[in-house]
Amino acid sequence: MSPAIHLVDGTGEIDGTDQDSKLALCQQILGYQFKDPTLLLSALTHASGAVHRLASNERLEFLGDAILGLTVCLWLFEEYPEYNEGDLTKIKSAVVSRRSCGKVAIELGFDRCLIVGRGVTRNRSYPRSLVSDVFESVIAAMYLDGGDEVVRPRLKVWLADEVRHAVESQGSNNFKSTLQQYAQRELASTPVYRLVRDAGPDHRKSFLITAVIADRQFAAAWGSNKKDAEQHAAANALAELHGDPLPFSSDLEETAK
Known part of the structure; x- marks a missing residue:
C-alpha cells in the first residue's frame, strides 16, 4: 500500500504551516542549508500555488529529471560493471520512474513541504505524479545551490532500496x-x-x-x-x-x- 500524501497550502490555514516553516522543514529533511533559499522555495511551489507559471517548480523539475538520470546512470555504470547496456537501461528506468520517485518523496516527507493552491487541497483528485515532480525539482535546486557533491551522496542513500530492488528484479538474468x-x-x-x-x-x-x-x-x-x-x-x-x-x-x- 502506498503511503498517504499529506498536502497543505501555503496560507497556514490548513495545519498552521507557512512558507518559512516549510522551507525549514524541507532543509531539515535534506540535511542541507540552502545558501539561496529562493531556489528551494521555487522547487516546492506547485503551479497551483505560484503567482505565475515561471514561478512554479516546473523549470526545476525539467532540470532535476536530467540530473537524476545522469546521477543514477553513473552510479549503475560504476557499481555494476558486469551488466550490459540493456540491463542497465531497465534498472535505471525502474529507479527513476514516477512510482519510485513519488514513493521516496513521500517517505522523506516532501509532500508536507509542498506549497500548493487552495483548490488542490480541497480537490483530492490531484495527480499522483505531483510528489514525484517535487522530488525532481528539489534535486535541481540542491544541484544549483551546492553542486553534484551535495546531490549525489543523498541520492545514493535515498534510492539505495530502489536500486537494490531494481537490480534484483530487472537484472534477474544476471x-x-x-x-x-x-x-x-x-x-x-x-x-x-x-x-x-x-x-x-x-x-x-x-x-x-x-x-x-x-x-x-x-x-x-x-x-x-x-x-x-x-x-x-x-x-x-x-x-x-x-x-x-x-x-x-x-x-x-x-x-x-
Missing part, C-alpha cells in the same frame, strides 16, 4: 553480477564458483557448480554449460542469503524434467 554486488557490499568478499561434478556424454554434458563466499558453500545447481550452471548457482546462493526457496535443483534428473 544472478552472478547481483550476487557479486551483494557479497562485496554485505559480506566484504567476492564469490567464487567450484565445479562439483559433470555428467553425460561429451556432446551433451551437464555441470554441477556451487557458489562459495568466504568459507560458506551454497547449494549447487546444474547447467547445460558452465556459464549457465554458474548463473544457477548464484541464484541459489542469493535465495539462501535472503531465506527464499531454491530456484534450481542439485538433482540432475529433476533438472532434466
Whole structure:
C-alpha cells in the first residue's frame, strides 16, 4: 500500500504551516542549508500555488529529471560493471520512474513541504505524479545551490532500496553480477564458483557448480554449460542469503524434467 500524501497550502490555514516553516522543514529533511533559499522555495511551489507559471517548480523539475538520470546512470555504470547496456537501461528506468520517485518523496516527507493552491487541497483528485515532480525539482535546486557533491551522496542513500530492488528484479538474468554486488557490499568478499561434478556424454554434458563466499558453500545447481550452471548457482546462493526457496535443483534428473 502506498503511503498517504499529506498536502497543505501555503496560507497556514490548513495545519498552521507557512512558507518559512516549510522551507525549514524541507532543509531539515535534506540535511542541507540552502545558501539561496529562493531556489528551494521555487522547487516546492506547485503551479497551483505560484503567482505565475515561471514561478512554479516546473523549470526545476525539467532540470532535476536530467540530473537524476545522469546521477543514477553513473552510479549503475560504476557499481555494476558486469551488466550490459540493456540491463542497465531497465534498472535505471525502474529507479527513476514516477512510482519510485513519488514513493521516496513521500517517505522523506516532501509532500508536507509542498506549497500548493487552495483548490488542490480541497480537490483530492490531484495527480499522483505531483510528489514525484517535487522530488525532481528539489534535486535541481540542491544541484544549483551546492553542486553534484551535495546531490549525489543523498541520492545514493535515498534510492539505495530502489536500486537494490531494481537490480534484483530487472537484472534477474544476471544472478552472478547481483550476487557479486551483494557479497562485496554485505559480506566484504567476492564469490567464487567450484565445479562439483559433470555428467553425460561429451556432446551433451551437464555441470554441477556451487557458489562459495568466504568459507560458506551454497547449494549447487546444474547447467547445460558452465556459464549457465554458474548463473544457477548464484541464484541459489542469493535465495539462501535472503531465506527464499531454491530456484534450481542439485538433482540432475529433476533438472532434466
